[in-house]
Amino acid sequence: MDELTEYAQGWVDDPEAVAQIASDLEYQSFGDTPAGGIPEAELPKNVFLWDAAKKVLGKLLPPRNQGRVGSCVSFGTNRAIEYTMLGEIVRGDQEEYRDIAEEITYGGSRVEVGGGRLRGDGSIGAWAAKFVNQWGVVDRAVYGQFDLRQYDEKRCREYGASGVPAELETVAKRYPIKTTTLVKTIEEAKKALAQGYGIAVCSSQGFSMTRTANGIAQPSGVWNHCMCVAGYAEISGKTYYRIDNSWGANAHTGPVGPGDPGPEGFYCDEITFAKMLKMNDTWAFSSVQGFPAKDFWFV
Numbered sequence: 001m002d003e004l005t006e007y008a009q010g011w012v013d014d015p016e017a018v019a020q021i022a023s024d025l026e027y028q029s030f031g032d033t034p035a036g037g038i039p040e041a042e043l044p045k046n047v048f049l050w051d052a053a054k055k056v057l058g059k060l061l062p063p064r065n066q067g068r069v070g071s072c073v074s075f076g077t078n079r080a081i082e083y084t085m086l087g088e089i090v091r092g093d094q095e096e097y098r099d100i101a102e103e104i105t106y107g108g109s110r111v112e113v114g115g116g117r118l119r120g121d122g123s124i125g126a127w128a129a130k131f132v133n134q135w136g137v138v139d140r141a142v143y144g145q146f147d148l149r150q151y152d153e154k155r156c157r158e159y160g161a162s163g164v165p166a167e168l169e170t171v172a173k174r175y176p177i178k179t180t181t182l183v184k185t186i187e188e189a190k191k192a193l194a195q196g197y198g199i200a201v202c203s204s205q206g207f208s209m210t211r212t213a214n215g216i217a218q219p220s221g222v223w224n225h226c227m228c229v230a231g232y233a234e235i236s237g238k239t240y241y242r243i244d245n246s247w248g249a250n251a252h253t254g255p256v257g258p259g260d261p262g263p264e265g266f267y268c269d270e271i272t273f274a275k276m277l278k279m280n281d282t283w284a285f286s287s288v289q290g291f292p293a294k295d296f297w298f299v
Contacts, residue, residue, distance in 0.1 A: 021126040045234045060262045113134075240269055
């Protein structure tokens with residue numbers, strides 16, 4: 001079996017759907033936000049959002065695995081939000097960290113936002129961004145008859161077909177992600193990451209499954225996929241971007257690279273990452289209204 005066919009993907013490229021949702025945004029892109037106005041010259045050379053997990057949880061976020069469902073949009077979105085939450089906690093915001101249930105974000109993006117028009121698996125990054133903003137997120141816990149403590153592929157596909165149960169919609173609305181915006185350029189991505197805002201990148205760019213000695217995966221093939229961008233590092237004078245995947249701990253092999261991140265991802269070169277951003281379905285998330293400019297907590 002080809003190495004790529006072993007893993008589910010699930011991003012649906014729909015520029016019209018993205019444009020429709022983007023037209024209602026408070027900020028059209030991260031560059032329009034207060035956080036987008038900081039001088040690029042002030043940005044640090046290295047940013048590792050997973051350091052916030054170490055500070056708050058005493059460990060890295062665990063590798064996550066979407067299994068055989070094309071639910072990657074929910075995994076990329078939720079992990080970006082989790083990193084944002086952790087950064088806010090490190091800065092002293094009154095917030096408690098909880099793992100977020102991907103089944104809710106997946107079903108809500110497809111049905112509550114998308115109207116159930118997609119057949120088969122998959123979703124759109126913009127739909128997930130709208131769901132977490134206008135409905136919210138649900139943490140992994142037990143809610144009456146609904147036990148969400150562990151990811152369940154059957155439940156994920158069920159919610160992807162029929163939507164989020166009303167009882168869980170009520171829970172989600174307690175925890176909205178207050179602001180979302182598109183990330184369109186390398187400069188915007190670096191500014192977002194440097195201020196602790198996680199990013200979900202959707203694209204058709206594929207990569208090799210084996211990392212180099214510096215944790216880099218070379219661009220290769222096509223993945224219609226959503227992943228989380230969790231930091232960047234300078235390697236041999238060039239900037240590379242750390243991407244967390246949702247295919248478990250063993251999909252990628254080789255050294256993990258600068259900052260000692262987890263085994264679930266890889267570093268991507270800047271030229272390739274810029275191409276991914278040009279597909280125009282990449283999102284940053286803030287639980288504080290308006291993406292305020294923030295101190296670099298990790299320096």
